[in-house]
Amino acid sequence: MKVFYVTTPIYYANSLPHLGHLYTTTVADVITKHKRQRGFDAFFLTGTDEHGINIQRAAEKAGKTPKEQVDYIASELKKMFADFGIVEDENGYSIFMRTTEQFHYEGAQHFWRQIAKNKTPKGNPNIYKGYYEGWFCAPCAAFKTEDEYEVREGAEAPFCLIHEKPLDRVSEESYFFRLSDYSEVLLEIIHKHPEKIRPEARRNEVIAFIERGLQDLSISRERRSVNWGIPVPDDQNHVMYVWLDALSNYITALGYGNKQKSGFEKYWKHAHHLVGKDILRFHTVYWWAFLLAAGLDLPQVVFAHGMWLDAQGRKMGKTLGNVVELDILKKHFQVDAIRYFFLREMVFGQDGNFGYENLIDRVNADLANGLGNLVSRTLAMVEKYCKGRIPSCKISQENRILTKHEMTSLDEQEIVTTLEHARDEFIRRFDNFEFSQALEVIWKVIAKVDKMITDSKPWELAKQQHQTEALNALLYRAVETIRWLAVLLYPVLPDATRRIYRQIGLEGDPAKVNPENLRWGELPEGIRIQKVEAVFPRIDKRGVMNEIMNEAKVEKQEAEDYITIEDFLKVDLRVGEIKGAEKVPDADKLLRLEVDLGEEKPRQILAGLAEYYSPEKLIGRKVVVVANLKPRKIRGLESQGMICAASLNKDDIPAIATFIEEVKNGARLK
């Protein structure tokens, strides 16, 4: 039997489910359904990564124990998956992996022991004890990484972003993995098997990373600083650190190093890891080195997929208020529509844009007008012209010539060939992770059948007695094609294709039909079609968008208190030197200033500072100017900018913003 193993990352249990979790898991679900349809024994793993300092902190913040925290997140994630049709059954995932389970502890410790037992390719011990040194924040009780602290001018130590206090240089006893001995082996493997890391651009990044040289990796933490983790075997003072623990889930779930689970021998050598591009390195460099160290096979493929950006191509985030909310998706869209969109809209491996409008457009164009309408027009005609029974495809000898004349657009062999090619191409694309292209192939077939129907004019054939056979054959061909498409599309549209199956009057389940075994003509004639209902009702774009906007509004208003960096950069703040200053006649407060912004000639700027600054005091000062303020006339004089000054109340004396260091005129403030 053919075997397949696909994994999503196990999601870190410190935050609630979001679109990214749903996306990756949906893709894995689609792949699994497709492989099982084709007779593969497919194992599908998803789950949660439940250890580490960040979980400890998230738990503290929520007033929970770490275990309560991870139980909560794991159940939320499962619930969300179930909401979107991803469940643990014979068509869904095989295990919801959790790293806090006993079998994983045993397996991960076994993994550690194996690594420790073996030597590196250069003959050194894989694991040694040393000291991990880093910037440590005492109040946080944690080491800080580069993006968790800020370096301040003149300060000896960087500052913690949370506590705004200088960090300590601290070293802690740690076990190290001798990653530095693995550069050559890893590069050799990647060059020999480039298909193991995809897409290519990401593979090149990994190669570049390794070529820069690998440092040894700290793989444990002292229990007194992090205790929410798996104990290092034979050393109660240490717990295993993140990656060794988390990554090993892919094998412990299959029974590696434990007796509760099984399947390692069968599945592991067929492993395909789907990962976000942000964690590709850990799944190639670190994970592969660990596996080599433990003497295990490497996975077949590590595929880094892209991220969903918003409709404008910006990253999604709370501050922008552009996050796609799962409950809105759930409320307004069929699960199948979302699955289709995920696979059709994003070229797997690249980033994609996710907008509700794009989604609606896709659903209406492809699912409602395309697939859905083809099904309903075809079955409506079967009902109307054939008394609701699938007609015969046979055309008798005496009618052949006449029929051919009428149905010039299509002979049977042509559509059979088209379908078989499409099927083969679809499977080939699917096996190669090219889901959007695979779906395009199917939609070309849909267009072709629509054209065949329109060209053959069945409503006219129906009026002519001698054309009954031609009409029947045409409708049979259309329904038979739909049957094929239902089978092929089942992994992507599990619910819709089953409904289509039932409407055609077929008994079985498309999940159980291997697309490779589809044979033209196996649709039995004479079966009774069932009630025809729109599989994908058209979505009223304007109406639904309005509803979504209203529902999403609360979130957005909160976000509007912030501006983005783009907003800020719209304001062109520049350094200017005041070259000339004089009081504007007949005005109490107004000064006319000549400000040099490093441009061809100084700008004339009017400022209401005369009550507080005498003109001669200002000459030579460097000030901050809003350079792209729309020019306006004041007292008949054009002001070409604005001088920035600070004051608390309207009546307070303003203080002009200025510089202590030397700056060039025209320099931009950012």
Place this chain on the structure above:
RNA sequence: GCCCUUGUAGCUCAACGGUAGAGCAGAGGACUCAUAAUCCUUUGGUUGGGGGUUCGAAUCCCUCCGAGGGCACCA
């Protein structure tokens, strides 16, 4: 800062040295079996700007501008 990728019709992308294409959106027409659907026709681009190599460049080279990403222990 260094390195990589990318910039093609309103939108998403294809062509990767030989007369710029597809889908969606827009416009017009046909048709009525169908979810105002489908089918046909059609508008629309000096391929980010400039320079170069070539008989010929979206495609190769240089440069500028814009977008995205990578540069190690954060999952």
